[in-house]
Amino acid sequence: MKQEMSSVDIKYIVEELKSLEGARVDKIYHDGNQIRIKFHITGEGRKDLIIEAGKRIHLTTYIKEAPQQPSSFTMLLRKYLSGLRLESIEQYNFDRIVKLKIGDYTLIAELFRKGNVVLVDKDNIIISAMRYEEFKDRVIKPKHEYKLPPARENPVDISWEKFKELISSQEVETVRALARSLNMGGLYAEEILLKAGIEKTKKANELSEEELKNIFDKMKEVFNSPKKPNIVYKDDTPIDVLPIELKWYEGYEKKFFETFSGALDEYFGKITIEGAKLERTKKLQEKKKGLEITLKKQEEMIKGFEKQMQENQEIGDLIYANFTFVENLLRELSKAVENLGWEEFKKRIEEGKKSDNKVAQMIKNVDPKEKAVTIELEGKKVKLYLNKSIGENAEIYYEIAKKAKHKLEGARKAYEDTLKKIQEIEKLIEEEEKKELSVRKLEKRKKKWFEKFKWFLSSEGFLIIAGKDATTNEIVVKRYMSENDLYCHADIYGAPHVVIKDGKKAGEKTIFEACQFAVSMSRAWKEGLYSGDAYWTDPNQVTKKAPSGEYLGKGAFMVYGKRNWMHGLPVKLAVGIVQYEGEELPMCGPLEAVKAHADKYIIIRPGRMKKSEFAKRLTKILERWGYKVDLDELMQILPPGNSEIVEVIE
Known part of the structure; x- marks a missing residue:
């Protein structure tokens, strides 16, 4: 089962992740070997990028619960990168290294080894x-220059002459020569040779020029294959995730995806979920395992005590059942000694x-030290002490049986x-x-067109x-405001542009609410x-x-002519769940508006609680209501x- 991405996988995922360029870093989380960067893309919203050191990088919808106490590395990354934009993302020289340029900084994901x-x-x-690490040729510590590992040949860019020289000089199997020298891994080396029809175990230095050219052409064909992301299954179990379809997995069950991130997320997300399931009960399972070992030992002890009790009880009974014989035997043997x-x-x-003396043949052992003999009586070995009476001998076995019974009760x-x-x-x-897992799948519903705005x-x-920022303010006015609408704006710098759709049909109540919304969603x-x-x-x-000699930046507009003013509008809103086109949507708006569409709602105003903490508090109230x-x-x-x-x- 695949555990980490190959250089080929990284080539394809980086091409796909270029869609993140321009996104703003919202928040960063760190847990163990994983870094999750929450990006915000204007008009699209949230995108989560997962980087697991030594393993993978892709967009994810499987969100692991953040540690209660952020690590020092988390705090440092947030300090330097929060609010900055991702300018570029690239793979270093077909290696398992990805560089994310964020503002003036670069975050480097090393996806090889640890x-x-x-x-x-x-x-x-x-x-x-x-x-922090130290190697022979590089040091990963603050204030040191970052040095990349020694580069290897790139199979995508390598020329035919260089390829021929590199492969034909090696006295190893062709599959190894390709996998190691061209940094492609075993699977893709085998795929290329399978397509070329060349035995993988053939020595590289024994290949003819024609065979080498065939391998070279098939290699270029594989690495320029159209993207067809898929997960490969064997007996309903996922075993691999790939950016392209391979001949190597011909006949296997496959599930195809629109994006490679989607395939990687499904594949590694399931592994993460299973890991979280095991992790939450790990200590309990270990405790259970320890108790099961104890239980097995106790079962063996019970069987031992049962056997000991039964055998000794039977021997005591056997002595009394053969009373005359045993008594005479004890007497005769005592005299003889x-x-x-x-x-x-x-x-x-x-x-x-x-x-062939019958009495002598009954005696199986003589123990002078204990003054005892062991005889065989009705198939059982019975130890008799010659210095004790028949009753005392029987009592020895009954006492052992009694103690075994007592121990048996304790063991049970x-x-x-x-x-x-x-x-x-x-x-x-x-x-x-x-209980809810520490990892949850972020189910993205298809949002309404207007949800990209306030x-x-x-x-x-x-x-x-209403606009959320300069970009969406520009879009609201230019793209979504028509002649049948009404325009509202608060008398405060940087306030959002607000549009009442079909507003010329609206009553005074709607206009009042829209103006109050404009004030409440502003810097006020x-x-x-x-x-x-x-x-x-x-x-x-x-x-x-703009007026002559002036310039209007992004999101800025001029309003000419009469303005219809409303004064002393309250800075107060409400939050509730409303029904719209068959869907339940969270809505934040003026109190009267929310009240008209929701049975339960929360009235809010400016205060001291941080927005993130406040949102969590509201979420708990809504969850209590079943949302x-x-x-x-x-x-x-x-x-x-x-x-x-x-x-x-309520």
Whole structure:
């Protein structure tokens, strides 16, 4: 089963990830060997890039719960990179190294061996790294120059002459020569030779020029294959994930994807989920395993005590069942030992066995030290002490049986206790498995066109949209404002452009709500103001034409003519879940608007709670009401700056 990406995989994924160029770094998370960068793309929203040192890089929807305490590396990356834009992403020389240029810094993902993630400045000096290391030819430590590992030949760019010289000079199998010298890995080397029809074990220096040319052509063909991302399955189990379709996996079950990131995410995401499942019950499973070992030992002890009790009880009973015989035997043997002594007694017993004496043949062992003999009685070996009576001999076995019975009772109780503990742990494991995983799949619903902006539905049912930044402000006015709409703007610098769709049919209530929205979504919220002024006007009065000698930047417009003012508008909003075209959408808008569309809602105003913490608090309230709202989606609709809850209406 594939565990890390190859150089070929990285070639294809980097081509795909170039769509991230221009995206802004929103937040960075670090856990173990993984770095997750949350990007924001204007008009598209959130994109999460996962970098797992030594293994993989791709967009992901499998979001691992962030550690409660961010690591020092996390804090450093956030300090240097937050808010900056990804300017470029590239693979270094067909190696398993990816360089992300973010502002004046470069984040380098090393995806070979143990791997690493290194942050360098514009002069290529290391600022920090996931792990500090020293090698023979390079040092990964702060204030050292970052040096790339020695480069190998690139199979995509290599010329025919260089290829022929490189491969034909090697006295190794052709498959090894390709895999090692051209940094492509075993699978792609085998694919090329399979397509070329050349035995992979043939020595590279024995290849003819015609064979070498055939291999070269097939190599170029493979590395210029059209992208066809797929996961390969064997017996319903995923075994590989690839950017192109390979002849090597002909006949295998495959699942195809639109993007290579999608395929990688599905493949590695499932591995991550399974890992998270094992991790959350790991300690309990280890404890259960230890108890199961104890239980097995206790089972063996119980069997041992049962056997000991039964055998000794039976021997005691056997002595009494043969009372007369055993009593006479004890008497005769005691006299013999008394008269002959133990050495002579032993000698006479051996002689008696040779002459088929029945009593001598019954005696299996003589123990002078313990003054005892072991006889075979009805197929059982019975040790008899000659200095003890028949009753005392029987009592020895009964006492052993009694002690074994006592130990058996204790062992059975211990066994029951252990079994109970295992059952309790199994119950805890079951409860843990029901809990939400530390890794969740970010299910992306298809958003409505207006959700790329700030928006709300007025109490009269009109759609109001507003820009989030300079880019979306430009789009709202230029692309989405028509002559049947109305335009609103707050009397504060940097306020969003607000458009009431089909606004010329709207009543005073909708216009009031739109103007209040314009004020509340402006800097007035961030500055903690409680009221502000706004105006509305006809779309024809809004233009990009600047006064003579002036220039209007992105998102800036001029308004000429009469403005219809509204003063003292409250800086207050509400959040609720509304129904729109059969979908439940989180909406943040003026109180009367939210109240008209939602039974339950939360009234909010400027406050002291950080936006991220405030969004988490709102999410918990909405979850209590049965609504699962993505935290980032909620963050997008909230006003800028800190907030507080005024009242929760349930």
